[in-house]
Amino acid sequence: MSVQAGPRSVVVGVDGSSCSVHAAAWAADIAEARRVPLVLVLCLEESRYLAHHDDKLVETVLTQPDRLAAVRIFRSSVADLRRRHPILDIETRLLPGFPGTALVEASSSASLVVVGGDRSAAGRFLVGSTVRQVAGSAACPVAVWRQSRRHVHAKRMPVIVGVDGTPAGDNAIAHAFEYAAMTGAPLQAVHTWRGGDAGTEEARMSETLAAWTEKYPDVAVSRILRQGNPGTVLAELAQHARLVVIGSHAHNKLMDTVLGSTGQRLVHIAPCPILICRRQPRSCHTDCAPLSPMR
Template sequence: MNTHSSVVVGVDGSGPAFDAVRWAAAEAALRGVPLLLAAVYALPLEPLGMVVAPPSYFEDQALAGRHLLDEATELATDAAKEFGGVAIRTALSGGRPVPVLLELSLTAGLVVLGSRGLGEIAGGLVGSVSSAVATHAHCPVVVIRGLPGPDAPPLDGPVVVGTDGSEHSEPAIAEAVQFASRRGADLTAVHAWTDLNLATAFDIGADDSILEWPAVAAAEEAVLAERLAGWKERYPDVSMRRVVVRDRPVRELARLAEGAQLLVVGSRGRGGFKGMLLGSTSRALLHLVDGPLMIVRGGD
């Protein structure tokens, strides 16, 4: 992580986006970096379906964007007060949200987005913008589905990180440990040693003695302990708990994420393809997790 990079948050006026502003303001203050509030409005050359909009429509969109950034600035200022305050900049751009945010991710330390924007279907699914940015961003991305209200007790559970023992997990572990240290939180590291559903793959039903699970579990515990050892030396203030999962990690990660301050996963695991595409675990968690979810790209 480049500690001198800003935290970028997308602002569109939706409830999840305002939650993202509050979360990002606190995180930027704790990192000691500026917060960049980014809003995007349509340009006259951008198609609006079959409708031909008058020039005043785009002028109104730009004006609304400026008002929205003013509102977000006030919200971010209040959210960062208890953490020592934060320097805030704003960026109002014409175009489409995904390309603008991806361009900003080139120099950002973190991009934070609400799970759904204005105009997107309500419900459990993550929005198209947040999904696309999480898939293709050049820095870690946090997607916020919802947070406790400003007057409600904050999330104070552990930081949960998923690891599969491969080198792709290391950047996610790094982000999780540093976040836990900044927040004074415990860390729960979840290690899944296979991407398969074992009972289905081996047709073993309820009897999995053929797999010699105790021996496998002991070996995988050692793998996880080795992954965390260096981080424990560098961050002795962070209490680390290890959890080994024998099958696909999605269900266990989603369960442990309930009440967690943050769930951190890599963009792809040992079975993922090279490139920017999300792996099956991170993609599934985008649609399942209610709290803050960070997706971290590994080395290509």
């Protein structure tokens, strides 16, 4: 079976863990609000692979009962989502191989890919490799789901977006405003710098945000300007956020935030989802139907 997703779909990787089940529920809310299909992907890895047990990495043999159990959980999750979202078009893909490869392939026609993130030490190692592969190669934005749903459904918690004046940063701003509008959440635009005049930086930030505040007049926007490392500042603010949105591409300083030590910290310890936007992906906010409020 091909992993190819329908145009504009929201794609989510599901592995049977509670984290991935919650990630699928969040992805379903977004797909329904955007009025696009949801594609759930389950990859049954090779017979020997690394897994984590008691917070340790061990080589594991994927037995036939393991495969059957994973499929049962997957199908149960799909059935539950169809009950919760009766009008949502939900597609499934059961594939051999590794999830990172399948999700990258699916991203070629998707508007969003969602990857679950396990917060145990061993889970961070395994998920980190998948996140690096998908975030580095996907043709659309990638969301790294965290285990806590408390942040996602707390209406007073803001959507946070890193503003750096680059094309990838501008794309992150677009997705941040879209999500804030869907959820009714306030938006905090964050800009950091290491030198220069604060007044000049504030003026640049206001100019960058002007078109988006005009397009989304109902989104409450506040601005945070700080001197320092962007990853450190975003990691601090993420503790009280609903979603953190960042832009990244090969020559963007925020790419170092995503793939460097500070960025790994942000992706792995943030209690809320992290949305990573590439420079010029096909973006749902430009060609999808009008958005509906998320539940």
